[in-house]
């Protein structure tokens with residue numbers, strides 16, 4: 001029996017990551033080398049491909065020591081300090097900060113300014129040590145409160161204004177839960193959420209759409225192959241979503257992972273991925289799955 005194997009049409013790079021990869025490729029075709037501050041994309045196979053073209057991934061220590069070169073800023077964005085160092089060291093930045101992230105940074109700066117005028121705090125729902133979250137915190141001179149779960153909410157003063165934002169790649173349902181718990185705590189402290197809680201729904205639409213597409217996609221197949229690197233925060237989140245809907249969901253990072261899976265009694269397989277998973281790699285996974293599931297001769 002032929003196994004039905006399909007790639008989810010909405011998977012592949014989001015436009016922010018695609019734009020960063022395009023800008024890197026343009027420069028690499030032109031000059032053959034380029035520095036990238038941090039990994040341009042949280043995906044090993046794509047990073048390896050760009051490195052083979054001349055991309056050199058550097059950390060913050062290395063960046064500080066560079067002079068007179070070109071450095072790409074990835075879609076996550078960077079703190080204001082990085083731009084000052086670049087100016088001082090005559091570093092030409094190829095700024096691939098996603099426009100949605102730039103907008104969020106600007107909104108956080110506005111919220112922070114309001115806390116200076118009327119009091120209160122900026123609260124960001126995000127991941128500790130995630131590069132996007134670090135750059136968002138830096139918009140408030142490090143004064144914002146980063147929360148990742150309900151136990152982190154103890155750090156907030158519920159009696160004053162709260163300007164609430166989310167990192168762009170967080171789970172939208174969990175964000176709604178966090179904001180309703182904050183509203184309850186304001187009420188319990190004797191205040192009115194309508195007056196004190198200023199909610200900004202800043203999870204990227206590309207993430208929200210992908211969540212709802214994958215919810216439907218994951219229940220249409222006997223098995224789901226979710227393709228991503230472990231470093232991708234959005235990949236881990238979307239995989240958990242698939243797993244909660246289809247128990248036979250597997251996290252695939254490379255072609256070897258497929259060999260460990262039994263395709264017995266499976267008549268349909270759905271392949272999908274994170275916003276950092278390249279389309280070309282999903283296609284490679286599809287071809288190898290065809291072979292291993294018996295659709296094609298090995």
Ligand code: SF4
Pocket residue numbers: 014015016017075076098099100101168169204205206207275
């Ligand atoms: S997930 Fe959204 S905000 Fe983040 S890089 Fe992609 S398009 Fe931009």
